[in-house]
Amino acid sequence: MRYPEVRQQNRKMLLLLITGLVLTLTLMSLPLCSFDVGVYTKKSGNTFVGDEKYQAARKEVEAIAEEYRGQGLDVEIHEDVLERVNSKGKTTSLVTFTVSQTFSRNVFSFIGCGFVSSAAAAILLGLMILAAVLTVLGLSGTEDVLHRYLDGRTRTLRSLAVTALVMAVCLVPVFILSNNVVFSRRLSLYSAELITEGREIFFSKLDRFFFDGGMGENIGDALQGLKLTASPLLWLMAATLFISLVAAVSLLRGEIRSGLLRGGLYVFVAVVCVITLYPYYVMTITAFRSNAETLDMYYLHMVPTKWIWSNLTDIIRRGVPRYLMNSLFVAGGATALAMLCGIPAAYAMARMNFRGKKAFLGFVIMSQMFSPVVLLIGISQLMNTLQLNNTLWGLMLINAAFNQAFAIWLLRGTFVSISSEMEQAAMIDGCGTVGALTRVLIPMAAPGIVTALIFVFINAWNEYTIATVLISTAQNRPITVGITQFSSFNMIEWQYMFAASLLATIPVVILFMSIEKHLTAGLTSGGVKG
Amino acid sequence: MSNGLNRTKWEPYVWLLPSLILIAVFVVFPILIVFKLSFSEISKAGVIGGFVGFDNYVEAVHLPAFKTVMLNTLWWVLSVVILSTVLGFIIAMVLNQKFRGRKIARSILVFPWATSLVIQASVWNYIIKYEYGSLNNVLLNLGVIQQAINWRSSYQIEFVWECWVGIFVTVPFVTFCVLSGLQSIDGSLYEAATMDGAGFWKKLRHITLPMVRPSLTVSTVLNIIYVFNSFPIVYTMTKGAPAHKTDTMITYLYMLSFYERKKGPATALSVIGFLILCVCAGIYMMTVMRKEEEQ
Numbered sequence: 001m002r003y004p005e006v007r008q009q010n011r012k013m014l015l016l017l018i019t020g021l022v023l024t025l026t027l028m029s030l031p032l033c034s035f036d037v038g039v040y041t042k043k044s045g046n047t048f049v050g051d052e053k054y055q056a057a058r059k060e061v062e063a064i065a066e067e068y069r070g071q072g073l074d075v076e077i078h079e080d081v082l083e084r085v086n087s088k089g090k091t092t093s094l095v096t097f098t099v100s101q102t103f104s105r106n107v108f109s110f111i112g113c114g115f116v117s118s119a120a121a122a123i124l125l126g127l128m129i130l131a132a133v134l135t136v137l138g139l140s141g142t143e144d145v146l147h148r149y150l151d152g153r154t155r156t157l158r159s160l161a162v163t164a165l166v167m168a169v170c171l172v173p174v175f176i177l178s179n180n181v182v183f184s185r186r187l188s189l190y191s192a193e194l195i196t197e198g199r200e201i202f203f204s205k206l207d208r209f210f211f212d213g214g215m216g217e218n219i220g221d222a223l224q225g226l227k228l229t230a231s232p233l234l235w236l237m238a239a240t241l242f243i244s245l246v247a248a249v250s251l252l253r254g255e256i257r258s259g260l261l262r263g264g265l266y267v268f269v270a271v272v273c274v275i276t277l278y279p280y281y282v283m284t285i286t287a288f289r290s291n292a293e294t295l296d297m298y299y300l301h302m303v304p305t306k307w308i309w310s311n312l313t314d315i316i317r318r319g320v321p322r323y324l325m326n327s328l329f330v331a332g333g334a335t336a337l338a339m340l341c342g343i344p345a346a347y348a349m350a351r352m353n354f355r356g357k358k359a360f361l362g363f364v365i366m367s368q369m370f371s372p373v374v375l376l377i378g379i380s381q382l383m384n385t386l387q388l389n390n391t392l393w394g395l396m397l398i399n400a401a402f403n404q405a406f407a408i409w410l411l412r413g414t415f416v417s418i419s420s421e422m423e424q425a426a427m428i429d430g431c432g433t434v435g436a437l438t439r440v441l442i443p444m445a446a447p448g449i450v451t452a453l454i455f456v457f458i459n460a461w462n463e464y465t466i467a468t469v470l471i472s473t474a475q476n477r478p479i480t481v482g483i484t485q486f487s488s489f490n491m492i493e494w495q496y497m498f499a500a501s502l503l504a505t506i507p508v509v510i511l512f513m514s515i516e517k518h519l520t521a522g523l524t525s526g527g528v529k530g
Numbered sequence: 531m532s533n534g535l536n537r538t539k540w541e542p543y544v545w546l547l548p549s550l551i552l553i554a555v556f557v558v559f560p561i562l563i564v565f566k567l568s569f570s571e572i573s574k575a576g577v578i579g580g581f582v583g584f585d586n587y588v589e590a591v592h593l594p595a596f597k598t599v600m601l602n603t604l605w606w607v608l609s610v611v612i613l614s615t616v617l618g619f620i621i622a623m624v625l626n627q628k629f630r631g632r633k634i635a636r637s638i639l640v641f642p643w644a645t646s647l648v649i650q651a652s653v654w655n656y657i658i659k660y661e662y663g664s665l666n667n668v669l670l671n672l673g674v675i676q677q678a679i680n681w682r683s684s685y686q687i688e689f690v691w692e693c694w695v696g697i698f699v700t701v702p703f704v705t706f707c708v709l710s711g712l713q714s715i716d717g718s719l720y721e722a723a724t725m726d727g728a729g730f731w732k733k734l735r736h737i738t739l740p741m742v743r744p745s746l747t748v749s750t751v752l753n754i755i756y757v758f759n760s761f762p763i764v765y766t767m768t769k770g771a772p773a774h775k776t777d778t779m780i781t782y783l784y785m786l787s788f789y790e791r792k793k794g795p796a797t798a799l800s801v802i803g804f805l806i807l808c809v810c811a812g813i814y815m816m817t818v819m820r821k822e823e824e825q
Contacts, residue, residue: 265624266629272621272635273634276638279650279657279698280641286664302668340548345546345548345550348546352545360550363553369810369814371755372560373780374780374803374804375564377564377567377800378563378564378800381567382560401552401556402557465762469784483648483652484648487652504646512643516636516640
């Protein structure tokens with residue numbers, strides 16, 4: 001089936017796509033990035049504009065500017081006048097002369113210069129060409145086919161074009177921001193010699209970019225006052241590329257709305273994920289920085305300048321393995337205890353009828369309402385009486401008790417969802433109730449039991465408050481309390497704190513991921529039925 | 531549910547006994563201790579004296595920081611619970627769509643839920659440091675800001691940051707609760723509604739919301755309890771400074787009893803907190819029970 005109106009529509013969209021690309025290319029070739037390079041600065045003494053001192057300084061600067069012009073640079077002289085009142089009450093001026101050159105560059109000129117932004121510009125250009133080629137290929141021979149009837153190959157080509165354009169749109173901010181990083185942050189760090197690694201290479205790249213390699217040794221001084229002014233028009237590139245993207249989506253789907261909604265969805269999910277992962281990124285990179293770097297704003301790098309792996313061995317020396325073992329002991333013991341008490345209780349709740357069942361359920365739910373924190377004083381008193389203060393056993397018992405509710409809740413939900421016929425058969429075959437539970441029900445309910453198990457374990461592992469109150473000696477600290485030892489009143493060793501945090505976090509996050517699906521189902525169904 | 535076999539009358543209670551003992555000793559007993567202490571005279575050294583009636587309560591209410599702390603607690607619970615419920619609901623709606631990478635997104639969202647609160651609070655504490663914090667670092671590097679911003683210039687702003695961390699760690703729980711509710715909705719309901727010409731908002735109001743209400747109720751009530759009881763965030767980020775202006779009730783009573791040696795008023799505050807929780811729990815139980823009767 002051939003549809004002439006589809007052909008017309010597709011041609012319009014192709015035209016739109018090409019218009020978008022051409023507009024983008026036009027923007028790319030405009031000199032939208034201007035650099036003010038101060039090659040020489042001189043401050044006059046206290047003068048009045050026009051007096052002798054001023055003239056002398058001016059002459060000196062002009063001579064220098066002439067020298068630069070002799071080297072083939074197109075420099076101008078700027079004056080900055082700062083007026084102030086001296087001790088005698090006279091107004092004098094401090095004149096700052098700058099010999100500077102303004103460079104204008106378009107996006108194309110970045111390509112091949114070896115900066116991050118150059119790579120971004122090159123890929124951007126490549127993606128645009130790719131998108132154009134893919135679109136043309138994807139249209140040839142099928143431009144009058146209704147979208148529903150497109151064959152697989154055409155679909156792939158057109159959707160690849162969409163993908164290329166999406167990536168191109170994303171690269172625009174990457175280009176602009178990385179430009180900023182290169183020409184202000186990195187340059188100022190190198191100029192101030194806060195970092196030295198790769199300085200030579202960086203400056204020779206800049207020399208090539210601005211002066212065709214003509215500055216040689218002096219490049220560092222020449223670029224001291226470099227100022228990048230990127231025109232906001234650069235952001236228009238994202239908009240023009242977006243026009244092309246809309247056209248490409250419409251070529252693929254036949255309508256734009258669903259495609260854009262989808263795009264919005266991805267953007268939303270991406271933003272949520274980035275915000276969620278941000279603290280973990282910070283934790284990870286900080287764990288491998290040197291102490292100086294964690295405390296200094298001028299190490300303005302998104303990753304450590306040098307990865308300090310010895311942080312890990314340092315924290316091992318400072319007792320972190322001991323804390324991890326303590327946590328493992330407390331959490332493991334609490335989990336075992338909570339299960340040993342919880343499984344029979346949940347079994348009784350799920351399978352038996354008795355007086356006070358509702359009351360017990362209410363009792364359990366109520367006990368869940370109170371995190372131990374509000375009862376801290378009572379608990380520490382109780383632990384004193386039982387002589388369990390500052391022991392891991394005490395911590396274990398408390399954790400087990402306060403996780404009872406959740407354990408019973410989750411387990412009861414699992415048991416109820418499993419039919420009791422198998423157990424009855426087992427019991428008729430001569431198994432006791434205990435046998436029916438251990439040999440039949442527990443294997444069948446294994447996923448639910450594992451979920452409850454892991455959940456209790458993680459809760460106990462992450463517990464902090466009770467441990468701070470109950471544990472007073474260093475050797476009994478669980479890891480959550482242990483990491484706070486790296487922060488004292490006058491000094492915080494962030495790198496150790498986060499290295500230890502990393503060790504404490506990774507295993508539980510992995511465990512949690514494995515049960516997430518079962519857990520949510522258990523939580524809500526248990527809650528609703530509860 | 532009965533399986534028809536004969537059991538002795540006391541058998542179920544044997545099954546319950548271990549659990550009952552555990553809860554009674556380590557949950558109920560401390561409650562009783564706190565109640566008893568709150569009516570007793572306690573010296574600075576912690577020696578427990580005789581019955582003093584409501585003296586401790588009077589002292590607690592007249593503490594200079596009492597009003598601030600109560601208001602803070604209210605703000606803390608309300609802002610964190612409401613905002614994270616709304617955010618979590620929206621995120622759950624999005625994650626309920628089918629798209630590539632959904633599994634990855636779900637796994638990523640698990641992170642804050644599984645991480646210890648004290649660790650998360652420490653990380654955020656570092657992120658918003660003025661002199662060397664990561665937020666300034668990243669924003670400067672991206673060229674979004676030109677100069678470092680003092681993210682914690684006043685205690686009010688610090689308190690807002692604490693609320694933000696609270697929201698950050700609470701959202702995943704809401705999301706997963708709502709998601710499990712959403713996944714139980716029969717797709718044919720939406721199809722029928724679409725056939726009847728219902729738009730997005732109508733479907734949201736008449737199908738989605740009623741169907742996920744049970745999950746939402748559970749997550750909201752549990753969140754009220756968790757957030758009310760939350761200790762590590764405030765304690766790690768500000769320790770209530772300056773002068774208890776950023777304290778919530780829980781951190782305040784901790785400070786009172788373990789730093790300022792005012793165990794008497796601290797126990798009184800504990801009881802007040804306990805009663806507030808009881809009211810929440812009661813409301814929760816009533817809604818759940820009524821729901822069951824309706825069904």
